[in-house]
Amino acid sequence: MDPVFLSAGFVALAIVYGVYRRYTRISLAGVPGPEPASFIMGNLKELYQGQAAEADFKWQAKYGNIVRFKGSFGEDQLMVSDPAALQYMFSKSGYRFPKPPERRVVSKMINGKGVTWAHGDDHRRHRKIMVPGFSTSASKAFLLSFKNCAESVGIKVTQLPSTPMSNEWMEIISNSGGSAVFNVSLGLSRATLDAIGEAAFDIRFSSIDINESAQALARSYNSVMSDVFGSPSDGQILFRELSKYIPAQILDYIQEVDKSPRITRIREMGNMATSVAKQLVEEKAEMLLQGKGNRDIFSLLVKANMDTDAKEKLTEEELFAQMRTILFAGHDTTSNTISWALLELAKQPKIQSRLREEIWETEAAVHARGDANFTIADFDAMPYTTAVMKEVLRFSCIVYHTYRCASQDDVLPLSQPITTRSGDVIHELPIPKGTRIVASIAAYNRNKELWGEDAHVFNPDRWLNGTAKEKKVTSIGVYSNLMTFIGGARSCIGWRFAVIEIQVFLTEIIGKFEFATSDKTERIRREACLVMAPIVEGEVEKGVQLPLRVSLAPRTGKGC
DSSP: HHHHHHHHHHHHHHHHHHHHHHHSSOOOTSOOOOOOOOOBBBBBBHHHHHHTTTHHHHHHHHSSSEEEEGGGGGGGEEEOOOOHHIIIIISSSSTTTTTOOOHHHHHHHHHHHHHTTOOOHHHHHHHHHHHGGGHHHHHHHTTHHHHHHHHHHHOOOOTTSOOOOOOOHHHHHHHHTTTEEEEEHHHHHHHHHHHHHHHHSSSSSSSSTHHHHHHHHHHTTTTTHHHHHOOHHHHHHHHHGGGGSSSSHHHHHHHHHHHHHHHHHHHHHHHHHHHHHHHHHHHHHHHTTTTTOOOSHHHHHHHHHTTGGGGOOOHHHHHHHHHHHHHHHHHHHHHHHHHHHHHHHHHHHHHHHHHHHHHHHHHHHHHHHTOSOOHHHHTOOOOHHHHHHHHHHHHHHHSSSSEEEEEEEOEEEEEEEEEETTOEEEEEEEEEETTEEEEEEEHTTTTTHHHHHHHHTGGGGGGSSOOOOOSSSOOOSSSSSSTOOOOGSSSSHHHHHHHHHHHHHHHHHHHHHEEOOOTTGGGGEEEEEEEEEETTTTOGOOOOOOOOEEEOOOHHHHHH
C-alpha cells in the first residue's frame, strides 16, 4: 500500500477521533466558575499570584465547593473542597486520583524519589518501610527532645554553627525597657530544624560538633520555599502548566542543566541533603550491624529496610530521598504553623492569656506531683491548648493545595448539589479522564457547613462548644476531620509527630513569653510558595519573617 496514502489515512482517522472525543467526552463546561482573564493564562494568575488560598476563598464564597476554572489555553480544571468529593478521591478511591505527572516532577525536584513522589505499589512499599519510625509510641518518645529544642527559641536566638551566638531574648528584652521586636520565625525555623534533626537523624543542626556538610544543609533550608516558589512570574506559571506536555525525562534534563537562580538553589539543597543522607545511611547501617542502633526515625527506617525482603527494600536513592522528605515535611511546615499561631495569638491577647493560664495551671500540677516535665497525658488533659492547636491547623494550614488527576472517567459524589450554568441541579459530577484537580485544603478547612458561620475567624472555642464537626459521615482527615494532614492512602505519615511537636512548642513558648503585634503586622502576607509562609509586604527579598513584639509573660493568676 502507498505509504503516503496510509499516512493520510492515519491523519484522517486521528482528526475524526479528535472531533468525536470533543463532542462525546464528558464536559465540565456547565460547572460554575470564574471567567478567564485570558485564553493563554486562563485563571492561573489569580490562583497562583495572589496570597495563599486567596482565590480559593473568593471562589468558594461565590461558586460553592466545586469550582471550574480555566488553565492554560482553555483547559477546564476543577477546584474541589466538597467533603464527599474529597472523601471519595482520597479515602475511597485509593490511587485512582494520582498526582499529575508535572506535579510529581516538582515533588522529585524538592525531595527526590521519596514517599511523596512515589505512586501505587511503589508508594505502598515506601510507607511500609517508613511506618515504624512514625508510630504513636515512636512519636511520643521524642517529647523531651522537642521540649529541649522549644526552649532554645526563647532562651537563645541561636545562629548556625559557623556564625557567632546572638544575645539571649531575655537579655535583649530587659535591656529594651521590657519588650523587643524579634523575627520569631527565624528562631522557630532553627529550633524546629533541630527538633527534626535530633528526632529523625540524631543530629543537632545548631551543634558546633556537626560536620561542614550538615552545617551547609542547615543553612540551605532557610527560606528555601519562598526563594524558589514565591512570587512566580507569568512565564513561570505558564511553563509549569505546559510542562504536562513535556516528557518527564526532558523535564529532568532541564532541571539538571538549568542555571536560573531558583532551580540552582533547590538543586544545590538537594545535592547537599543527598550527601548527608548517604553518610547517615552508612553510619547507621554499621551501628545496627554492631547492635548499637539508636531509636531515631532514620535508624528505624534503615533497620526496617534491612529486615525487609529484597523485592520490597528501598533502593539507596529512595533512602536518601526519604531524608529530604522528612527534613522538609518535619521542619518547614511545623515552623510556619507555629509562626502563624503566634501571629493569631498576638492579634488576640485574650485568647493568648487564656491559653497561658491553662499552661501554668498544668505546669503547677506537674510540679506538685514531683515531675519536671509535661507528659502526653498532661497535654491530653489541656482542652484549651488542644483547641488552639486544632484551630491553628484549621485556620492556617501550611500546605493549602494538593494536586490530583483523574486516571479514568469517573463520577464525584457531592455533599451539596450543584446548579449548573444552564440551571440543572446535579447531585454528582461526572469528570473526564485527565481532569486536573486542585484539592483545596484551605477552602475545605473553611467550609461553613463543617466549622460554623464564623469559619473565616480564628476561634478556638469552636472545638469546645460543638460548632466544629469533627465526626461526620464524610470524615476525611486523620486528625479531627481536618484536611491539613490529608487522608486515606496518602495521608501525612508523620501527623502524630507534628501534633506532639506543635503542642510542646506552644506550651514552652507561650508559658514564658508574651507576644504582641508590631508596626509591620498589617503588612504580613500569606506568601504562596507551595507552603504558606509569612512574608512582610515590600520586603520579599528578606525571605520569611514574622516580626512580633516579645516580652516576658507576667506571672499572675491562679496557675502561678
